[in-house]
């Protein structure tokens with residue numbers, strides 16, 4: 131690095147003309163452009179490139195002042211002396227010339243200052259697209275130091291620059307938006323002309339991020355206002371805004387319409403009256419009032435005063451047609467009543483113990499019974515469960531036990547109908563060794579086994595009279611006598627009994643003890659037959675489907691629409707047990723992922739409520755006829771009927787409980803092969819299935 135101290139002797143210091151002459155001199159001396167780029171003038175702690183005329187002049191080096199000429203690369207010999215000579219020997223100019231220099235300097239400085247003070251970035255390039263000037267704002271916006279810009283090609287240091295295009299085309303590009311360093315810039319690029327010749331180009335650009343922010347906010351505000359307008363216009367209430375004098379400065383369509391219809395002035399006084407308005411203006415408090423604008427125009431009016439900095443500025447007014455409000459209030463009242471009722475009904479079922487979750491269904495009749503069973507479970511009372519066979523009596527008995535405090539203790543079921551009457555006593559109460567022939571050991575009875583738990587006496591209506599008396603004794607004395615025993619055993623057993631028989635009738639007929647009947651009926655629970663709660667069928671079908679999927683490893687995930695419909699039309703004499711069996715049968719037959727109507731047995735597939743309730747279908751006359759046919763004739767008729775209902779030997783055989791071979795053999799024997807599946811096909815073609823009596 132070489133540093134050459136130089137002093138200015140000229141009257142106007144380093145003015146424009148002198149600076150230009152200096153640069154020209156240096157260019158001719160150095161020849162080497164690279165060396166020229168690396169040559170700086172350092173003055174007053176400022177360092178500028180020597181070949182940047184504007185920067186050089188802006189140093190304002192005065193007469194007699196010294197500055198350093200710094201070469202950052204080696205300088206050829208003799209050059210330094212020539213430069214020194216240039217400043218020392220440069221002739222003095224006459225006074226006219228000096229004045230012109232001063233004026234030029236002044237103008238140039240003013241321009242320089244003005245450009246520097248601009249909030250815009252400015253980049254000037256020469257014809258070669260080399261940057262000759264960049265102000266501080268430009269450097270800042272481009273995030274570069276001035277020396278990284280000056281003397282460099284614009285397209286190299288500013289990738290998005292299009293000044294070379296302006297130079298090429300000699301056409302300005304105005305109002306272009308570009309993003310540099312995440313800042314949106316609005317740019318104007320123009321060619322610079324001198325003496326009719328294009329000598330370079332200038333880019334002036336401006337940070338418009340604030341402008342964009344404001345414009346976005348403005349758009350948001352506009353949108354908000356539009357939405358608000360839309361809301362205010364679309365409500366059926368009348369909404370308005372008044373100034374402090376009571377004149378409406380805003381009214382939605384409904385409000386405007388009302389004023390027009392009633393031919394009223396658009397003032398709040400016309401709505402609430404002058405005295406109410408005066409009172410409000412004196413003491414601004416929100417209030418509500420029923421107002422009658424015209425005989426048929428009654429409104430519930432709400433007024434909210436607007437008070438800003440303690441000063442009353444106006445009001446917000448909302449008006450709702452009185453008749454509509456009245457209707458609404460009535461509706462709300464009705465709904466409240468209904469909600470209360472539903473809450474009450476729901477509360478009855480919601481709290482069912484988890485033990486009852488095994489019992490599927492949501493019909494009111496079932497839920498009523500379960501609610502009762504749930505309540506009873508928490509007591510020690512004897513429970514009597516009645517209902518047709520297969521309605522879930524055992525299931526409920528188990529749930530009552532599970533929901534009771536005895537749930538950790540045994541639940542013992544005794545099917546009174548299944549045990550021989552002679553063995554029943556010992557089965558229930560046990561026997562001592564040697565009590566009767568064959569009593570080789572002492573045997574504990576079911577009551578003993580159920581001690582501290584629950585005994586479930588299923589089919590209690592089948593117990594003989596004598597045993598009924600013994601059960602009564604257990605209930606009364608809470609003790610049992612083993613057969614052949616000498617002392618009674620004290621027991622703590624809860625009894626749940628069940629029957630599908632009509633015990634009241636049996637009491638009347640004298641086959642069931644009245645005293646036991648009343649002892650057992652402390653809390654009766656009746657399980658309704660499935661036909662009276664068909665709403666439960668879909669739940670039960672889903673439940674059994676899930677059970678069977680798990681048991682059989684299948685993946686059936688629904689049913690045809692008509693499937694449930696057909697199930698609902700059937701009268702279900704076997705109740706839920708029958709439904710369970712039917713679903714299992716369909717599971718075995720189905721070849722798809724759905725339960726299909728075609729796989730239902732004919733009495734359900736074709737049956738209607740009315741037909742199903744009749745005792746018999748195609749063979750009804752056999753039951754009434756006094757003549758008996760040969761077995762073979764009956765068989766033929768059975769096959770003639772059944773074969774029409776099934777599309778294949780397989781299904782026919784399954785329905786009749788015979789092998790596929792036998793089914794085929796019999797049809798051949800009776801010449802019925804062509805009848806196979808006839809009604810089945812008709813049913814598939816016509817949505818109405820043929821009647822069984824056809």
Ligand SMILES: Nc1ncnc2c1ncn2[C@@H]1O[C@H](COP(=O)(O)OP(=O)(O)OP(=O)(O)O)[C@@H](O)[C@H]1O
Nearest residue numbers: 488489490518519520521522523524525630706707
């Ligand atoms: N609501 C229900 N939800 C799920 N399964 C049920 C329901 N009701 C009954 N079942 C099932 O139906 C079948 C018959 O039920 P259960 O044996 O309890 O009937 P029951 O009234 O005691 O019959 P029976 O009088 O013939 O002894 C059982 O497999 C049972 O699990």
